[in-house]
Amino acid sequence: MFLSSNPQLNKHGELHHLLSIEGLPAAILWQILDTAQSFVGVTQREVKKVPLLRGKAIFNLFFEPSTRTRTTFEIAAKRLSADVINLAVNVSSQSKGESVLDTVANLAAMQADMFIVRHGQSGAPYLIARHVGEDIHVINAGDGRHAHPTQGLLDVFTIRHYKKDFRSLRVAIVGDILHSRVARSQIHALTTLGVPELRVIGPKTLLPSNVDNLGVHVYHDMAKGLKDVDVVMMLRLQNERMQGSFLPSPQEFFKFYGLTADKLALAKPDAIVLHPGPMNRGVEIDSDVADGSQSVILPQVTFGIAIRMAVMSILAGN
């Protein structure tokens, strides 16, 4: 999309905005993962705060509802000692007809230092990043079907925590790839970090037609796709994004693509299971698996705070 220049990088090639994992050099991903590792220690201390972003104003700008992502960004900013302002824009100025850029310009005039943006339309964070002053940083917290880079980063952080080395892994991403910004970010992150075998598993109707261009192996059968994998990354079935009939029914989906203990037994015995949440139990994942010993779903949430602390502090320092 941006072949000549990456709008996320400043003139020194450092990260200025985090909009997508696509196109980021591996060195920047490693820097984020290693910095996050240091923040994991901070969040286990008596005082879970460092003074790094003291006096900075960070705006959580959510044009689409979210609980977990907004909360973890808020906690991350607070643990960096920044001031956080939460705005659910869909219920305030947007309903009065103010444009996205007007909203952002007004907030910038309130001396914002950073915007965390979630928007239903792909590309909205890019639009905002292009129009803010050069001392303001923008983080994409999920835009349409396009990208959710901090989720992709916290997923690879979780995988590194349990599996240490990416270069020997077989990873499967399962479910609704078509509507999933999470899947796109995961694929770019895993590929950039050198995972040799990446599989996507789902029904034809929920896989983008050009998915093999991303360098992944496509499976429509769970039994084949999960065979001997080290990591199973489940996706949420995006009910609210589905218009028309992609699926006969959630029950039908569970029968073929829901992760049950039987299906998970086909993966390696020490395989881990990830899910970005919120889970639809009994639709894409069985409760036995979600709460089972191979599940790392709750550690993902904890690591998500450290990843967001790392991204914010790296951006603020560049």
Place this chain on the structure above:
Amino acid sequence: MTKPSLPDAEELLAALTAQMRPHVTAQTGLVGIVTGGQWLAERLHRDLELEVPHGSLDVSFYRDDFQRKGLKHQVTPSAIPFEVEGRDLILVDDVLYTGRTIRAAMNELFDYGRPASIRLAALVDRGGRELPIAAQFVGTMLALPAQYNIELKRDAQGRLSLALQQP
């Protein structure tokens, strides 16, 4: 101008160890500042036969020059493997200069708990303080022109030496 000559780091460490010995107990907590201070803390911990494991601090998240410099170098996780609350601590660093690193380290330590006391050990004190900070244990005093930086190195055998960097 001729390059200033540097003292032998191993000899300084021996002197520092001897100075500290009468002032520590087995329960004293050593905290080395990454990376030179961490190497020194490892050696001091062994030679002073302390029972409490030694800790290490990377003060990047507490520095006062973050606005100007950002998070450039690789940050190592801090690790304080003992209870800070109520303990006598000794911070260990290779070179004591402006005192800003020590201020950052003290701020970080207090986020782990309230120590009974903090003392400071430095292999080299080169003066030039910008804050009211002093070391209780010093390997040597060394006056150096401002354009020089000294850095502690460790070779494959674990032998320590001082090196001069001219920017």
